Amino acid sequence: MDKNMTQEPEIELFVKASSDANSVGNCPFSQRLFMILWLKGVNFTLSTVDMKRAPDVLRELAPGSQPPFLRYNKEVKTDINKIEEFLEETLAPPQCEKLCCRYKESNNAGEDIFRTFSAYIKNRNLGMDNILEKRFLTTLAALDLYLKTPLPCEPSDTESSRLYLDGNKLTLADCNLLPKLHIVKVLCRKHLNIVIPPPELEGLTRYLTNAYKEDVFRYTCPKDSEILYAYSSVAKCRIVDQEGKMKQFN
Template identity: 70%
Template sequence: MILFLKGVNFTLTTVDMKRAPEVLKDLAPGSQPPFLIYNKEVHTDNNKIEEFLEATLAPPQYPKLGCRYKESNGAGDDIFHKFSAYIKNPNPGLNEMLEKKFLKSLVKLDQYLLTPLPYELDQNPNLSESKRKFLDGDSLTLADCNLLPKLHIVKVVCKKYRDFEIPAALQGLTRYLAEVYKQSEFRNTCPKDSEILLAYHSVAKFLKR
């Protein structure tokens, strides 16, 4: 998604890591993709890869994807943890408690999306609710690139295993996702629902009856 937003020409080659070429197995033993190799230097940490791409593919030739506001980088950072606990639990007795914690993390993100950012208040001091499209403004940033794939997984897996959908009452989050699904950069890098469910087949649990 970052490369799409940067406008870089690239070739995508998929690899089955169970049958990966030896050169790939030797590249970063014990590490999971993605890897980035540049001038024989290997980057395996997601954050380091993002930092490298942002520093290397920099203005004026490429757009800047960093956030203006540091708070945007941490928005929604607890959702996936709460989601994992919620979806891995098969005990009906714990479901309500875990769902409330998960929902609380969604509400927290919703509130951030509804809260006007400083640049919006500079334009309209009387603005009570944010009108921006994404986390940090009206352009996608690295923060969105981090959060959006996780939110999509949350939507797909929760619907399948809990028949849970993000409440329409969370207007900021609902608006955010609706806007995001219009973006070709996200749609073109988003895995199919079937692929997500296959990946979670051995992880997510239906509630015991």
């Protein structure tokens, strides 16, 4: 925490509301910041913003912006990456835990998964579907390999058994990747007939199994119904039949 501060800061995180405005909506960036504040162990207020009603809070606090955004004392911050940097610098040891990775490679692990997944699920060219699926599955395999490869702090002659990307504690990298993997998991099961994680990817299976044991991840995830609602327009273009073959709506 800031050395010049003599009292606990007032922190309010504004996130996208659910479709019924009663809970947290589907937004991996909102969940990312939610997890960071939870892991920092500070008191904060979580406020949902109903985007359907052109809320006054946006006009007053962050005109022209979309959730998530942060109010720290009286200062409003809207850039997600800068918010993360600010929280890591300001909510620092000894009062708060450091969350940055020890190894820079951990920050980039799995970075292509959501991009390749989005291209695959949004594809309407049936001839490209197998290619896009393979690209997506290749990114999962690359993450699996990274999770199995020992970090410099681990014995180099055995497969890594660490819990998370950068070791046995959740870091900023996990807060970025895990919300996206959860979205991918829900949509793959519903619309692509793909189980995430594939059972043969033991490193990825271990990673997600451990993550879902963590309250900080499990309780910050949006409901599956919110994810499906957010992608409902995409789903109208695809359907998976009983044999797992994709058909296309015209």
